[in-house]
Amino acid sequence: MAAPVAIHLEFGGGAELLVDGVKDHHVTLPSQPEPWDVKQLLVWIRQNLLKERPELFVQGDSVRPGILVLINDADWELMGELDYQLQDQDNVVFISTLHGG
Amino acid sequence: MCQVEEEYHGPLQREELPSVSKQCMKCKEAGAAVVIRAGDAYCRGCFKEYFIHKFRAMLGKNRLIFPGEKVLLAVSGGPSSCSMLSQVQEGLSQNAHKKLRFLPGIVYIDEGGAVGQSVEDRRRTVDQLQAVFRATGFPFLVVPLEQVLDLPSSVVLSAPGAPEWKAGAYKAAVDHFLLSDGSSGVTAQQQQETPPLEVQEAHTHSLQRLLGSARTLTAREELLNTLRQHLLVHTARSAGYSKVMLGDSCTRLAVKLLSSISLGRGAQLAHDTGFSDSRYGDIILVRPMRDYSAKEIAYYNRMFSVPSVFTAGLETKTADKSSIQRLTESFVTKLQADFPSTVSTIYRTSEKLQSCKSLASAGGDRCLLCVCALDTAAENASAFSATLISEQLSQTQSPEQSRPAPEAPPPASQCCSAVGGEACGNRGGGCCSSAEASEPPPLRSLLCYSCQLTIKDLSSEEVLPHYILSEAQRRLRRSQLREEIRDFLLEDEADEG
Numbered sequence A: 001m002a003a004p005v006a007i008h009l010e011f012g013g014g015a016e017l018l019v020d021g022v023k024d025h026h027v028t029l030p031s032q033p034e035p036w037d038v039k040q041l042l043v044w045i046r047q048n049l050l051k052e053r054p055e056l057f058v059q060g061d062s063v064r065p066g067i068l069v070l071i072n073d074a075d076w077e078l079m080g081e082l083d084y085q086l087q088d089q090d091n092v093v094f095i096s097t098l099h100g101g
Numbered sequence B: 001m002c003q004v005e006e007e008y009h010g011p012l013q014r015e016e017l018p019s020v021s022k023q024c025m026k027c028k029e030a031g032a033a034v035v036i037r038a039g040d041a042y043c044r045g046c047f048k049e050y051f052i053h054k055f056r057a058m059l060g061k062n063r064l065i066f067p068g069e070k071v072l073l074a075v076s077g078g079p080s081s082c083s084m085l086s087q088v089q090e091g092l093s094q095n096a097h098k099k100l101r102f103l104p105g106i107v108y109i110d111e112g113g114a115v116g117q118s119v120e121d122r123r124r125t126v127d128q129l130q131a132v133f134r135a136t137g138f139p140f141l142v143v144p145l146e147q148v149l150d151l152p153s154s155v156v157l158s159a160p161g162a163p164e165w166k167a168g169a170y171k172a173a174v175d176h177f178l179l180s181d182g183s184s185g186v187t188a189q190q191q192q193e194t195p196p197l198e199v200q201e202a203h204t205h206s207l208q209r210l211l212g213s214a215r216t217l218t219a220r221e222e223l224l225n226t227l228r229q230h231l232l233v234h235t236a237r238s239a240g241y242s243k244v245m246l247g248d249s250c251t252r253l254a255v256k257l258l259s260s261i262s263l264g265r266g267a268q269l270a271h272d273t274g275f276s277d278s279r280y281g282d283i284i285l286v287r288p289m290r291d292y293s294a295k296e297i298a299y300y301n302r303m304f305s306v307p308s309v310f311t312a313g314l315e316t317k318t319a320d321k322s323s324i325q326r327l328t329e330s331f332v333t334k335l336q337a338d339f340p341s342t343v344s345t346i347y348r349t350s351e352k353l354q355s356c357k358s359l360a361s362a363g364g365d366r367c368l369l370c371v372c373a374l375d376t377a378a379e380n381a382s383a384f385s386a387t388l389i390s391e392q393l394s395q396t397q398s399p400e401q402s403r404p405a406p407e408a409p410p411p412a413s414q415c416c417s418a419v420g421g422e423a424c425g426n427r428g429g430g431c432c433s434s435a436e437a438s439e440p441p442p443l444r445s446l447l448c449y450s451c452q453l454t455i456k457d458l459s460s461e462e463v464l465p466h467y468i469l470s471e472a473q474r475r476l477r478r479s480q481l482r483e484e485i486r487d488f489l490l491e492d493e494a495d496e497g
């Protein structure tokens, strides 16, 4: 069993509108058999934070094109994207670059 | 000869992400923080340097902004225009040989009324932005979009431009500037604190009625863009600025390029998406952010704490298919995700476009709304005339169009030649409605093809602001007069627009 992970989520560029207009979310992901990765985090966000129109944030397994992801202030493309394994106290940022964000 | 049997290698494949090293590809020392373009990983420091250099290079390459010139930065509060503002600040703080030497001012157009924001929300946004602007030390103006209702008709006229700059003029201006001790330039400007203009509720309602009269989101967005641009140009003129900097990013321009084509603005593309746009003559619009992708801007703003203020627009939280512009945006961002190099190819196309010089320089008629040279004087065999004919044909078949024409019916032979004998024979008197259609309603005749489409989507032309309607009347009177005295004029083909 992996221990619960406490992480800091930030939403910006209009993406915050999809999560009640709140930019900062300090959340604790419950303990589960395997370690948390970003792919599972997106499922968790969809179930727990997205109040309306989830398709404006997630599409398929990943984020909607046009939404940027930073993990600990680095481009998630450098961190393994969906496969990155979340550590306790990680900082994950989602920035929408879309007008229709 | 065309090759019939082309070889296809199966469906297009998603470009494999190159395995990025975690080291900066530039300095090869620091750890990478951001991937720009496919595979180029930069560290924080090198990314910053790259970003700043690109801004100065863009202005340096084009040599359009002269030392000491007053330049108005159009800041919407969005990431791209706020990034532009920070780059101008950065450029002014550089040491002498790299320093930008123009005099910046800021304008914010408050569009809250157009998108139905409450007065409190608008005030809050303005307060946040004013704090950002005040920190720059540049003079700034906050202009509610409602002001567009009070514009003078001169806005939709192209004023005579500054004399063509000859080769060497830029260098001469730089030398002159250096001699006259330009270092005092920026500090000499006063940051006057003008209280934000009070907006009358009635004005907000008129504006909302105007935008609400558009039956499609596509037309509403086009209308809003046009009104905003008129207000920007007018603000620049009245405050003595000769250039307006717009914050369009490369991603935005790729979207604009493709949606403009879909909207029938092919002839105006060079103006709509190029580095500089001289359609207004004395005021030149400049797009210095056109080399930056939305991603680069978002990362820079995040890493170097560039403040921006999110404001909801017409498109916010709308579905992909709600308008042509939204659909194109979603197409381009998906393209960017799957085939990263394609978007920059689209955008580079826009660099190579040039407006048709013969149209622009002839001093001919310009569109009443977008102020581009009219593209509707096309020859008979053009796609435009084909569109008109098919529109006329389809109109004669729809029952609601068959109301009798108010004018006296033209001679039958002339009437039928427009539609083709068969339809005429079947419909009898209804035929004359086609004669009405072949002669576009007055206002439409003053518009380019694309703006005609926008206006067609309005429930009424009467809601248009006064400055547009009165200029329309003036132009129609003038052309009517010209028509009346035509027989007395000496024919001069070359002079005709």
Ligand SMILES: [Zn+2]
Pocket (backbone or CB within 6 Å): B024, B025, B026, B027, B028, B029, B030, B042, B043, B044, B045, B046, B047
């Ligand atoms: Zn580096």
Ligand SMILES: [Zn+2]
Pocket (backbone or CB within 6 Å): B367, B368, B369, B370, B371, B372, B447, B448, B449, B450, B451, B452
């Ligand atoms: Zn037009």
